[in-house]
Amino acid sequence: MEYNFAKIESRWQRYWEENKTFKTFDDYSKPKYYILDMFPYPSGAGLHVGHPEGYTATDIISRYKRMKGFNVLHPMGWDAFGLPAEQYAMQTGTHPAITTNKNCDNFRRQIKAIGLSYDWDREINTTDAHYFKWTQWIFKQLYNTWFDENQQKGRPISELTIPEEVQLQGLEAINEFIGEKRLAYYDNAQVWWCNSCKTVCANEEVLTDGSHEKCGNQVVRKNLKQWLLRIPHYADRLLQGLEGLDWPAGVIDMQKNWIGKSTGAEIDFQIEGLNKDLRVYTTRPDTLFGATYMVIAPEHELAGEITIPEKKEEVEKYIQAAALKSDLDRTDLAKVKTGVFTGRYAVNPVNKLPIPIWIADYVLLGYGTGAIMAVPAHDSRDFEFAKEFNIPIVCILDPKDVEEREEILAGNKCWTEDGEYINSASEETGLNINGLNKEQGITTTIEWLEAQNIGKATVNYRMRDWLFSRQRYWGEPFPVIHWEDGEVSLLDDEELPLLLPKLEKYTPGDSGESPLANAEEWLHVTDKNGRKGRRETNTMPQWAGSCWYYLRYIDPNNEERIFDPEKEQYWMPVDLYIGGAEHAVLHLLYSRFWHKVLFDLGIVSTNEPFQKLYNQGMILAFAYETSTGAKVSSDLVEDRDGKYYHTETGEELRQIVAKMSKSLKNVVNPDDVIERYGADALRLYEMFMGPLDERKPWAENGVKGVFNFLNRAYRFFADENNITEGEEDIEVAKLLHQTIRKVAYDIENLKFNTAVSALMVFNNLAIKKGKVTLDTARTFARILSPFAPHLGEELWHLCGKKNTLAYEQWPEVNVKLLQEDSHEYPVSFNGKLRFKIELPIDIPREEIEKAVLNDPKANKWMEGKTVRKFIFVPKKIINIVVG
């Protein structure tokens, strides 16, 4: 009766594979459930125990939903483009496809060993030409779409009306006009360049200290021709779409912050002595009366013109210094603010007072208009600057009942909250907001500005255009040709996919050109008229393939179209999407953007792709450090009597929790866990560790705990001597049905840890009782199977069933068994629990009171006291207030 997990697991894995047990059919008669994992990047290191956490969770739900009668789509694939395979190619000359396929094979082997119920016939790989053909096709759709502001909707470029004055200027002007509308465009853009890796880095690969995540080298800015996507056009749609989603609030907040919508006004200030206006953006037009200076960014186009000759030298010096500073230096908040006076004044439109124009690098060119009106009394940054340069601070918002009111009114303290306006009226201009509050002040001022025709309400977003090209080899080639006459054209659909050329050398050029520039034959093209052209040498970023993979799973082998619309309508949206929180913004925002464009073009049927999102927490590991905080590699740690010692120095060490890392030698490989304890134990422990969304440390002893449970369950249920005929013991029957209900509830609410615990509790009782009926054994096999599918199938089989239990019905709860006729009430006096008493459920309150107060145990607590209150909560507690 030994639990031979290796034998059991390989047998059922073979069975599932041979019988294609988990092949999904497009059976429209059944309700569907689409449950998706974030597909992995198949790294050379293989799986670590963090991967199977989310995969097990989705697998449990998939198996459960199948038993509940759903048609479940549960696929897996590979996000396989990426830099590591390319760097390996640079070092060894091995084609990235070879490395990638090897890694995919290893990942697939590891994942299959966990017993996950994927439909492997739907496996996709972003580097497969059959797949990226459609990534290129989507790029074409983006290129050929413009965003109609009025309809708030993307529309085909063919539906764009060209203004007459543009048409009159000829073809070039028309193309330029269209180009400015396309969602994908080609332009100069600043990118991060790593001189050591000779490659461009994505923003997210640059650490906050300005170094390259991969090699630690400081990255530099480079100006290169790039593809960009106009995602800000969809800002409002992306914001609104968040409303109906069942997503973690934190992720929604992060996306909102990233989009960064702000409402305010643009205001034109007259510049003294120049026939020009300076336009600023502000969220606080109501504070115009407190504006005592203005600031423009050093890169502002008017910087030169505004500066008076006497100040020229000083200003130029400042601008140059600012240009040399890294972004990091410029945005370091701790640093003292710097700036320089241009010598020129603007006119404050509300009171006609002259205010000085400064240049300072705390104002960024890329946001708003690159110029601000500064209100030091009511903006902390402006306040700091004004203090530094002795610029007047005029308080115009009375904070009323605030402690520091006097200080604020005197301009010695900054006040950014609401209040009542003072000093905010001008007879000359007719604007008066004195006595109003912030909200009224803003509306009134904007109305006034619009009436004067010097400003208007404006919305700004923090989100920028998405830099969509990388100077790399191992990515999707753009289906683009740049012709010698300057025309840019896209390949016809029939010419897709555009494959990557074979290369001798994968090293990029020093100038920042992709390795593809070396592929002479591939690179140069000639059209039928003899016109010469050059293919785009940039490739798409890794996001491209992951932006839409969930759509391809629906119809992965369709050669004719991206997918069959009927299938798409059936399967979409994804009902549940589980993955790491590190994708809270970028991947999920980019995907949503593409999805909305495809929706506008009528290609997909849902407005949002992922209905419910859940993040699994990171799996950490125990690590050890000395009293000075130095980390000690795990292979140098000895455990004696619950304390930890350094094997070489003998020093006592402290146990801490840290990320798994090679240097700490605390990385756990699922292969090892499976070999020692089996896949079911791995799965069970991943779930038993704690709540799915929390970070938690891996502990080998915990695996032993669940392994123990599987052992006990097998030894008990696989032994026919323990299986009886006839009626089930009432206690066992009651607990069984409680367990069915608890496990189902917990699965649906993603509380897998407590579900496992409930199964353990039932198993403990069954073993204690020593006997269960065959029905009970069969029920247990079914409710265990989503968690430990191999053992589930084995027990099902031993219970005399021939076929897989994957599609068996989830057991019905017998509600009658769950009804109790009495309850053991805890009795408290003044909130302190004193004793317990068993009472029938259905007797009136008076009798309960009588029974409790007359109980001999109650005397002790009531002696010399009177009962002031008797609290009775049915099926919960009794609390008696005495005094």
Added chain:
RNA sequence: GCCCGGGUGGUGGAAUGGUAGACACGUUGGACUUAAAAUCCAAUGAUCAUUAUGAUCGUGGGGGUUCAAGUCCCCCCCCGGGUACCA
């Protein structure tokens, strides 16, 4: 700084405002064994006292609401994640 999470036994963690510590690890004692492993049984928040039993304290700290607070409200401390002069 701002925005999210989180802080419960020796450990991982349970707990619709209603019996704090389910379940598991570890530890201790016992059974089995020549012995060990495995397995099984029992105990296990702390403190005090003890004949079973009992009492007091206890969910980061301080206040509050309530018959009743780990849970709700206010203030503070610590840890993790995100973000960073976005006007």
